[in-house]
Amino acid sequence: MPAPERPALLILGGTAEAVALADALMDAWGTEYQVITSLAGRTRTPRQPRGRVRTGGFGGAESLARYLVTHEVRVMIDATHPFARGISENARRAGANAGVPRLALLRPPWEPGPGDDWRLFSNLNAVAAELPGAGRRVFLTVGRTELAAFRDCRETRFLVRMIDSPDVSLPVPSSEVITGRGPFDVESEKGLMTEHKIDVLVCKASGGSATRAKLDAARELGLPVLMVARPDPPAGPCVADIDAALAWVREQVT
Numbered sequence: 001m002p003a004p005e006r007p008a009l010l011i012l013g014g015t016a017e018a019v020a021l022a023d024a025l026m027d028a029w030g031t032e033y034q035v036i037t038s039l040a041g042r043t044r045t046p047r048q049p050r051g052r053v054r055t056g057g058f059g060g061a062e063s064l065a066r067y068l069v070t071h072e073v074r075v076m077i078d079a080t081h082p083f084a085r086g087i088s089e090n091a092r093r094a095g096a097n098a099g100v101p102r103l104a105l106l107r108p109p110w111e112p113g114p115g116d117d118w119r120l121f122s123n124l125n126a127v128a129a130e131l132p133g134a135g136r137r138v139f140l141t142v143g144r145t146e147l148a149a150f151r152d153c154r155e156t157r158f159l160v161r162m163i164d165s166p167d168v169s170l171p172v173p174s175s176e177v178i179t180g181r182g183p184f185d186v187e188s189e190k191g192l193m194t195e196h197k198i199d200v201l202v203c204k205a206s207g208g209s210a211t212r213a214k215l216d217a218a219r220e221l222g223l224p225v226l227m228v229a230r231p232d233p234p235a236g237p238c239v240a241d242i243d244a245a246l247a248w249v250r251e252q253v254t
Helices: 014-031 061-070 087-096 124-134 143-152 186-195 213-221 242-254
Strands: 010-014 033-040 052-055 073-078 101-103 118-121 137-141 155-160 174-178 200-204 225-229
Touching: 010 014, 014 033, 014 101, 014 242, 061 073, 061 087, 073 087, 073 242, 087 101, 087 137, 101 242, 118 124, 124 143, 124 200, 124 225, 143 155, 200 213
Parallel strands: 010 033, 010 073, 033 052, 073 101, 118 225, 137 155, 137 200, 155 174, 200 225
Antiparallel strands: none
């Protein structure tokens, strides 16, 4: 992508929060700055934000730092998934090397309430090891790149929800795939789990509202949730909503 004719505001995207942020930045500074959203390209039909979009990785922190300089990026907002630790670390290093202010826009974490049976684990391998004693019909919502952790769960039936239909066979022994993109509602999630006789939900502690309904549905159905604990946020400034992100950008560019 050629260098923009105006200085840029860069969003590392791929989330609903990134799309909303791009809209807000376009409304506030779209005539003064290029608003560029970078997508990793892991889904075939990502939500398209306003402004410019680039697709594909940068190739590491050094390449990202060069991009920041070449494209006259004034600020970088990391609005990637809370579990995208590699991207966030590269963004931190690149911003420091290029002298570009960086902010993390991190959706609020989920908090358990009365009646929730949440069991936290450090990684998906630990979840897979726990499954035989937790349930045999699993609603699995962890993303296609990490399904291999369940390849040895041969006594388990998986209902796997993905954004895109897979191009190859999944590395889980017994599974049915459904596709869907949040936000979801509690009643439809309860109906899905009931229809497929789900007895345990497996997910990551991603936070936010778009996929929270599955947790509420599991509570109402009395199902346990095996959940990978959310990693620590990246070092540096971090906000939880669009308004706070806009206030931070305003401080940097005015």
